[in-house]
Amino acid sequence: MKFCLGIESTAHTFGVGIVTFDGKILANAKRQFTTSEGGMIPSDVARHHEEIKEVVLKEALEKANVSWKDISLISYSAAPGLAPCLIVGKNFAAALAKEHDIALVGVNHSICHLTIGDLICGAKDPMYLYVSGPNTQVIGLSGGRYRVFGETLDVGLGNMLDKFAREIGLGFPGGPKVEKLAVGKYVELPYSVKGMDVSFAGMLTKALRLFRSGTPKEDVCFSLQETAFAMLAEVAERALAHTGKSELLLIGGVAANKRLCKMLDVMCKGRGAKFHAVPLEYSGDQGVMIAWQGVLQFKAGETVNPDGAQIRPYERVDDVPVFWK
Ligand code: AMP
Numbered sequence: 001m002k003f004c005l006g007i008e009s010t011a012h013t014f015g016v017g018i019v020t021f022d023g024k025i026l027a028n029a030k031r032q033f034t035t036s037e038g039g040m041i042p043s044d045v046a047r048h049h050e051e052i053k054e055v056v057l058k059e060a061l062e063k064a065n066v067s068w069k070d071i072s073l074i075s076y077s078a079a080p081g082l083a084p085c086l087i088v089g090k091n092f093a094a095a096l097a098k099e100h101d102i103a104l105v106g107v108n109h110s111i112c113h114l115t116i117g118d119l120i121c122g123a124k125d126p127m128y129l130y131v132s133g134p135n136t137q138v139i140g141l142s143g144g145r146y147r148v149f150g151e152t153l154d155v156g157l158g159n160m161l162d163k164f165a166r167e168i169g170l171g172f173p174g175g176p177k178v179e180k181l182a183v184g185k186y187v188e189l190p191y192s193v194k195g196m197d198v199s200f201a202g203m204l205t206k207a208l209r210l211f212r213s214g215t216p217k218e219d220v221c222f223s224l225q226e227t228a229f230a231m232l233a234e235v236a237e238r239a240l241a242h243t244g245k246s247e248l249l250l251i252g253g254v255a256a257n258k259r260l261c262k263m264l265d266v267m268c269k270g271r272g273a274k275f276h277a278v279p280l281e282y283s284g285d286q287g288v289m290i291a292w293q294g295v296l297q298f299k300a301g302e303t304v305n306p307d308g309a310q311i312r313p314y315e316r317v318d319d320v321p322v323f324w325k
């Protein structure tokens with residue numbers, strides 16, 4: 001049996017995951033940088049990762065019950081992310097690869113969110129709806145690359161819900177709070193779909209204005225969800241229709257929302273497509289997805305020299321040719 005160890009360090013999470021070459025998950029150790037005020041200064045996050053990297057590695061190796069001689073591959077998140085954080089992961093991975101004489105590969109973190117979804121949900125060639133704090137994107141494989149079919153023109157949906165919740169005093173993270181309060185009646189909010197793109201800034205402004213002029217928060221929360229999720233269902237459905245794909249895979253932290261899952265499921269059923277939502281443990285940042293993508297690229301013949309290993313902080317999903325599929 002062959003094993004791959006994956007190291008995630010693009011942003012707030014430092015993670016080490018271990019998987020087998022045939023996709024069995026053995027360990028998912030991680031720590032998140034947090035502050036009481038929120039926000040992230042890249043150099044502070046990098047210091048955090050530097051300080052806890054050995055502990056997280058040890059935890060993963062113990063959980064998986066494997067030793068270095070069992071590991072055939074090390075994979076690290078080379079892109080995209082905060083440069084000081086990426087460097088910590090890259091240097092750690094390269095040093096371990098040299099020390100233990102193990103093959104090394106660098107992967108794109110955004111693509112890992114997609115391919116771990118495929119593995120966990122058993123999806124073949126889905127349209128992906130990626131809805132996290134900062135991201136809202138409709139992505140699908142077409143012409144050998146993961147193409148962004150549509151995305152938010154301003155804030156990500158998660159961040160919009162977080163901002164609304166913070167402004168009305170619900171605390172962070174806002175998504176789950178809004179979901180709990182979404183039991184009122186509908187008040188109209190701007191429904192903003194432009195082609196395949198969506199926009200949430202106007203909805204946020206209007207929602208705050210309604211709340212401040214006395215509309216019950218239950219009504220505003222309900223309306224935020226109904227409007228924003230209907231927009232996502234519309235663009236996701238159009239993407240399915242145009243590409244002829246028959247699966248939709250929801251990823252990102254907002255995938256935890258039951259109402260969003262329900263609406264997407266109803267839309268998919270209506271057109272004979274299959275809906276999958278990635279469970280929370282694997283929809284956020286972690287090392288398992290880095291390890292699995294490493295396996296895919298290694299099996300297709302890729303390795304990098306530890307001395308020449310790179311980071312690419314600004315690489316987008318559609319910059320990467322999908323040579324492993
Ligand atoms: P991520 O950026 O992928 O780590 O996801 C975090 C985002 O997901 C935050 O903006 C949360 O507010 C949001 N989120 C988490 N749970 C829910 C939920 N039940 N409903 C809506 N949004 C959620």
Ligand code: MG
Nearest residue numbers: 109113284285
């Ligand atoms: Mg991520």
